[in-house]
Amino acid sequence: MYKYTDMITNTDKTKWIKWLAPFTAILLGIIAFISYHSCITYDFLNYDDQRVLTDHPELYNQPNTSATFKAIIIENYPREEPLLLRDLSWALDSRIFGFKNPRGAHFGNILIHSFVISLFFIFILTATRRYKVALVAAILSLSLAVHVEPVVWVMGRKDVLVSCFGLLAMIATIRMTDSSGKLAKIIYYFLTLLFVFMGFFSKISAIVFPLALMVLAGLRPYLCAERLPDDSLPWKRTFYSIIIFTPHLIMSFIVYKWYNGVLTAYGIMDRGYDATALQHLRNLLIIDPLVFWRYMSNLFTSTNLSLFYNWPSISSDFAWYHTALSAATIFASLGLAIFMFIKRKDLLCYFLIFWVLMIPYLNLVYFGIWVANRYIYFSSFFVLALVTTVAIPLLESKSKLIRGAIAFLLVAFCIFNISNRSKYMKVWKNNETLWTYEASLPDPRPEAFENLANHYYTIGMKQDIELRNIYFSKVDELIETARYKLGNSSKDNPLPVLHHMLFLDALMSIVRDDPYEEQLEKLLLVEKLNPDFDAVLWQLTVLDYKQAIKTKDKESQKMLVDNSLLWYKRYLSVVKNDANARKKDKSVRAEFISDFPFAKDKINALDR
Secondary structure, three states, X not given: OOOOOOEOOOHHHHHHHXXXXXXXXXXXXXXXXXXXXXXXXXXXXXXXXXXXXXXXXXXXXXXXXXXXXXXXXHHOOOOOOOOHHHHHHHHHHHHHHOOOOHHHHHHHHHHHHHHHHHHHHHHHHHHHOEHXXXXXXXXXXXXXXXXXXXXXXXXXXXHHHHHHHHHHHXXXXXXXXXXXXXXXXXXXXXXXXXXXXXXXXXXXXXXXXXXXXXXXXXXXXXXXXXXXXXXXXXXXXXXXXXXXXXXXXXXXXXXHHHHHXXXXXXXXXXXXXXXXXXXXXXXXXXXXXXXXXXXXXXXXXXXXXXXXXXXXXXXXXXXXXXXXXXXXXXXXXXXXXXXHHHHOHHHHHHHHHHHHHHHHHOOOOOOOOOOOHHHHOOOHHHHHHHHHXXXXXXXXXXXXXXXXXXXXXXXXXXXXXXXXXXXXXXXXXXXXXXHHHHHHOOOOOHHHHHHHXXXXXXXXXXXXXXHHXXXXXXXXXXXXXXXXXXXXXXXXXXXXXXXXXXXXXXXXHHHOOXXXXXXXXXXXHHHHHOOOOHHHHHHHHHHHHHHHHHOXXXXXXXXXXXXXXXXXXXXXXXXXXXXXXXXXXXXHHHHHHHHOHHHHHHHHOOOO
């Protein structure tokens, strides 16, 4: 039998643990909160924070609680991400701290993360009945640098929230399987249903929770060493675990189909990916194993962490050794799973739960992002559970060399992660610190330069002319830096990825009221790089419209109006699914007719 010297088996230890376990869980939560408390003062970021949260006072700035519930649950549901609990938690932040106060959003993330750390300790302790394993696993999780992104970024609310409900569901599952009373089993069973359901409306990745609970219920005896390591799997128990969580699975399938319909309606699923089934399978077999190693590298070395990762991805060039590494990873994973099935089913439980939780991020149905640190937030706990379960017996080895080596590795892991976490947390302070860091990485993404340039442009627009020009010059410098770092493109032949930054250049030209020809030239360059960029099509519409108003010559005016209407027609075709654009269309046409009555027929013919 697995010989665990720290297992809680006798009455004395059980009494001892009754007060020690909750005290430890609370202490770990407090330490987790203190570790991130400085981030409460951080700002909102111009990367989804505004688009999803601060641009929606109709959701989060209602005068009272009932109006908030009505706005979120009835009037504006579903929206792009129909995550009720996330939205309601943000509304609570706004109610307590005030709308557009980032302190509330950051405080909420950090508080939930602290609760997750406590729950992780309780989960391991409940599953294994081994205080030492639970404590060491929780301490390792406290140090992780990859947790910075989901905890410090306001948009990480859904990741910490879904992890909270996932752990609650797992703890309830263990309580259900361990309970002898029928009433207790029923109560815990319905709690698993409740927590899984709440997970759905925290983040859609919760659709895999029923599979994780099936694994946990089927392998639960091995986590506390109740069976011999070479015992065959109790198939009756396995079948039972599948049956009792089938309702959860059916609920997941229904939510998935509904959610997929919402995403399709908003055009999110259309990412221009047209690979055949076989091509997609090949992409998965090559890229996903490499993604796994990227995650393990981030987890154990935590260097050069980023919001964006260029490699591996669909556009990456893969050498033969990448394919060989992917193949070796797949076969090694299968071999390891078989070995654990035969010898260490306790480790198999953590191994399988890790992979189950990663299913939503494996791009089985293509969605676009291959690597993101927030994706491994929840599953990383089970990697640490596996590592700790292996390490603790080695720490109790009779060999001083083995004990010393394992202790050194665990301490080094914590120190290295804590050091990198401290550095990486400061990166997320505000727009300037984050995007300056991202732009300085060895392989920066265009978004880093775009968002930093947009930050300077936005600040500049709020200043007087002298200060505004200083910020505009920073945008100009960034454009030149981006030209060099993203491919050394020339001014006359820029890379298409620069179209957002060049659009800012055109906007600055408009703000400075440069000559019409100069404004037009810059806008046309952006339109050439991205013909379906709705923002540039709108600006071209406005530019020719305003120029037509200024022009006294009737023929020139007519030509400018015709050009403006052509741009506007293209704009309408691009934003046809945008409700806000459709709302303002009527007033735009009315202004055209009011200023240029001669163009009424062409305006009415825009839809043809």
